[in-house]
Amino acid sequence: MSQGISFPACKYHCMEWKYAAFIYIESNKTCLCGSEEYTNNVEYASSDENTGLVYGVRETTVLTSYVQAFLTVLSLYELGYAEDGVYVIQPKEGVDIEVWCDMSNGGWTVIQRRQDGSEIFYRNWDEYVNGFGNTTGEYWLGLKYINILTTIGSALYIEMETFEHDNVSPASAFAEYSTFKVNDETDKYRLTVAGFYGNCFDCLNAHNGVRFTTFDNDNDLRGGDNCAVMFHGVIQRRQDGSVDFYRGWDEYVDGFGNTTGEYWLGLKYINILTTISSELYIEMETFEHGNVSPASAFAEYSTFKVNGESDEYRLSVSGYNGNCADSFSNHNG
Template sequence: MFRLLLVLLVPMVVQSSLNPVDCNDIYKSGFGQNGVYTIYPAGPTSPVQVFCDMSIYSNAKWTVIQKRQDGSVNFYRKWDEYKRGFGSAAGEYWLGLETMHLLTKTRKYELRVNMEDFEGKKVFAQYSTFSVGPEAEGYKLTLGDFKDGGAGDSLTNQNGQKFTTLDKDQDSHSDNCAQIFWGAFWYNQCHYTNPNGIYAWGESTYGIGINWLTWKGYTYSLKTITMKIRPVTEQK
């Protein structure tokens, strides 16, 4: 009787029940619906809202780090905004470079990029690992191996690049790629993909829209694009 009472008085420790780091932690706490949740990658005093994709096709669940779907949010923004994040997790948003760094410095993640055109066709590109370095290193992008889901590989070209915005040029081009192509991203010289470019409803000016070169080229701006990450060790 005493042992039973003691067990009842000791609170259960459920991983991530109070301060989940990502959407996978939230799922393991008993929440299985797609939607907006709060995570704490920097600790209990720094809540961040994210959209969680709790799709049933894997054990590990996806944390959405970027989403474009209707042009309702302006993505042509400065460094500080890309650092801290903007938009609404219920709609279009950018999670924030600092949050991405905090997430990927302690856990190993893979990246999936889902895309849809205005004709309703859906494809994806997947990368075996994804991490973002610290601000002191320009929030450098590091990617693993590519897996094709019909989109082709338009991101490996930008692997190893620092992040560039209209007011902070860290790309490999002699000019500022963010200013040239009205976006912000891990540009090289300049891009094969421009997920944060201008929302343009299909046909667009060369390189300025939401492009994925290996699927739709430089003059087609996608209807939707979503970048999301999940823990590698629990993906099966």
């Protein structure tokens, strides 16, 4: 028996301890978990045969219907749960979601975490709808759950840090949006975002009102082009000679340079990115005073894969299309 706690706290406490029933007496804020003495007493409780739970709310001597209280990360934080970690929340009746809760910063639901490249984020539509990854590591919560969470007023907070050896300033940044909502599947999970505040560029404003797109479900505004395919990821950029590309093995494995300028992503990361079906697009331009015709060219390969370190990052490339010489096919295998 616990006294002086709220109804949501009673519900969570009893379910956390795997009791099959509980009641809550509103008049004296008393919580009773799984006790037949009380749950079989109609003066104190009513039962719901559909859920198998027994609960009651009593004001003085009059039995009333209980008030449904759904659990969110913020409500858990307000109940005194202060430790970061994985919790099960219930933002909607019949919907239980396992999420990572950031309690140290005030009770935020983590909808995405990317930290070490261990998870592939170039995924199909169904995976982005249902979620993927591991809540204790890299993961995406799932559009259908983010839609449920943002049906009430919600904010979005984005925290970013550079990798250990990146020469980027500042080393960390944040962006916060006072309005954040994702519509349901009938609207292709259209994004609503506004009220930017942060110490970095507002990169989400341009996506306000835009529907979600994956490589197999194109809902963007670019006509025949698919943004998910076009902006899959730049693995190398050479533009002004500011970075030396004559490097040793370890540097080519780990990557080097500055992602805002000239850089090489790193073989170990390209291997991870190409474990699922991938394409390679190469775009080339002459320098300003270069007397070369044409001034720009492109090459595209419908199949692109880099094996792991045990195979010394062997290249697989085929399906050439472009307006320049096919210089990669000779390196296939």
